[in-house]
Amino acid sequence: MSIIKDVQSGKKPLKRAYVAIFLWFTGRAIQAAAKVDREVKKEFEKLPENFTFSLGCLPDGPWMVVGREKGVVKYLGGDSRGRPVQVRLAIKSLDAGFLILSFQESTTLATARNRLITDGEIPYALAIIRILDIVEVYLLPKLIASLAVKRYPSWWTPARKFGGRIGVYTRTLLGI
Amino acid sequence: MLLPDYYEFCCRVKIVAGHDALEKIPDLLIERGAKKPLVITDKGVAGAGLTDIVSRAIGDRVDAGLIADDVPPDSDLRVVNRLARLYRDNACDAIIAVGGGSVMDTAKGINIVVSENAEDLMAFSGVGALKRPLKPLIAIPTTAGTGSEVTQVAVIKDHEKHLKMAFGSYFLLPDIAILDSRMTLTMPPFITAMTGMDAMSHAVEAYYCLQKNPLSDAHSLAAVGMIYRYLPLAVKNPEDRDSRLAMAVAACLAGIAFSNSMVGLVHNLGHATGSVCGVPHGLCMAILLPYGLEYNLHKRANVMAELLLPIAGEQVYLATPPEQRAQKVVSLIRGLNENLHAITGGRHARCLQEIKDREGKPSVPRDILPQIASAALLDGASIYNPEDTDYEDNRMVLEAAWEGKPLDRTRVKKG
């Protein structure tokens, strides 16, 4: 009598594809925002040269890696390729990653539910969280961004909000 | 009360509380197969005769004669390594830590080194690096505040490399916490006041910050009620054993609450103020707590309102309209600070500008607030604060806390 069956976690190709595309897009958007937004630029300037961080899902991805190279912020793809990573923001599972990155669960709630794990020096991790928040405000419409960040920056000037958004989107799509 | 659909809670510390709890130590050690504990403490605790009380209580059923009483208030890696060597050279098999936060952290550091046979403590820093139980550790707090007898974290500094290493693991929880009223009977009133307010800030922040859950809530509510009632009594009558024991238990309850649900803005700004100006942690907590409540009130009014019941009792709770309860909690906590200020003859500062150093000079000059506001951006406690905080927000709260004026809540950026 075998009651216990092996539970297969399944491949979940759709969720995986969504998360991968989202991370790819966000990675390029961070690279773009580092050129367009003064605050993002300032945050990166405070980080050490060659600083690298990753965001992704446990146990086996997908991941997004962003790093500084000679003062320029670059999206490095889905793999750190041996580069040391100083900060790793890990979501506990692909399912949780899908919930968070499709904005069905706010980042605040995800933190409260212990679904986001931060590895690395806290001051650096906090800078990365601030950068991600700004990038999400650029990428997403207000209604959705309000879920993704703790507080939607309604005090931003129209120039920053709209001008910045056009700049970030153009650069993200062109990958520059 | 909020019902999150996922949370974690852990407190596996055996707690022995009473006016004669110390006498239980030999049994507890023998149960765990230990016969030769290393007792560690600091000069202040030993000077106040507290280690003598512990030694007498232990008697001669176990050999607790090895006492290291020179843990500095600002302990570091060198101290940990030196005392770990002492532990090994004398073939000890348990650690008894008598003191406040610095002694507890040092004890946890020593325990990692001796249990893991480690050469380099650094290899075990971060969260989850420890994989198995350590040697028996008995924590005997001598202040009623930090709650470190029930927390799973330790911070050890490396003064040579200018590093601060944080360790987090359930294995760092002491095996046993002994809460004995004799350990706090000689604590001076103004220290009693500020350490007690540290405990209050743990209980209150744990109750409204992001990782709150029904289990941490239960501990918070019990702690808030006890502290509000017994702290003024313990400050007024230092030798009142019942108030002392109540405060020791309340601080422990608050420690269990916050180590399972984390803290927010109050500790965020408090850590920064402490590191920039070197002022005592408890005093920062006492001053900043009302501001943490005010700053987050628009997001957490309902849960803050629930604190009114343990603080003010049923009659006041029912007589206060629901939408005014959170604000009432803020004013009662301000009132508690006023009361402590009066009982301590003014030594319990009510705002940042009132904090003085030993020579009577102000410890927090107003022009240093920008520096504190920036330093706070490097501290992780902000993660669990309900509302977001940036440099300007920190600045605004600090300015108000410096002057001692209630926060102008219309200026809080709500998004």
Ligand SMILES: [Fe+2]
């Ligand atoms: Fe504290």
